[in-house]
Amino acid sequence: TAATGKECVNLAKSLKPDLILMDIAMPDMDGYQACEQLKSNNATKNIPIVFLTGKDLEPQSIIDRYNQLGAIGFLPKPTSFEDILKKVQESIG
Numbered sequence: 001t002a003a004t005g006k007e008c009v010n011l012a013k014s015l016k017p018d019l020i021l022m023d024i025a026m027p028d029m030d031g032y033q034a035c036e037q038l039k040s041n042n043a044t045k046n047i048p049i050v051f052l053t054g055k056d057l058e059p060q061s062i063i064d065r066y067n068q069l070g071a072i073g074f075l076p077k078p079t080s081f082e083d084i085l086k087k088v089q090e091s092i093g
Contacts, residue, residue: 005029009037012044019091021084023077024053024062032065039070048072048091052079 002008005026012020020038024031031051038044051066054077062074072091075083 003027005031005034008034009044012038012047013041016043017047019088020047020049021075021088022049022051024051024074032069035066035069035071045070050074050087050091052077054078 002011003026006028008020008022008026009029011017022031022034026034029037031053035049035051038047038049049066049069049071051062051071051074053062053074059074059076066072066074073087075087
């Protein structure tokens with residue numbers, strides 16, 4: 001796990017996870033910025049990213065933004081373990 005956007009980017013570069021579940025609101029760098037950095041790096045650009053958010057945002061604006069950045073989806077918080085598992089299964093096919 002990572003507590004900040006910068007930590008997420010650094011961990012992803014070293015661990016190369018199969019999937020990243022990332023909050024949009026994080027200290028030092030938001031999830032959108034972290035996603036942008038991950039997608040611009042050859043070592044991490046193919047890692048699927050799913051955003052999680054507790055922000056009261058219009059879902060379509062989140063969808064538009066994650067599509068623009070190359071992420072694969074989002075889940076609202078709070079969300080159930082079952083919903084997370086379903087999204088993970090969808091993302092890894």
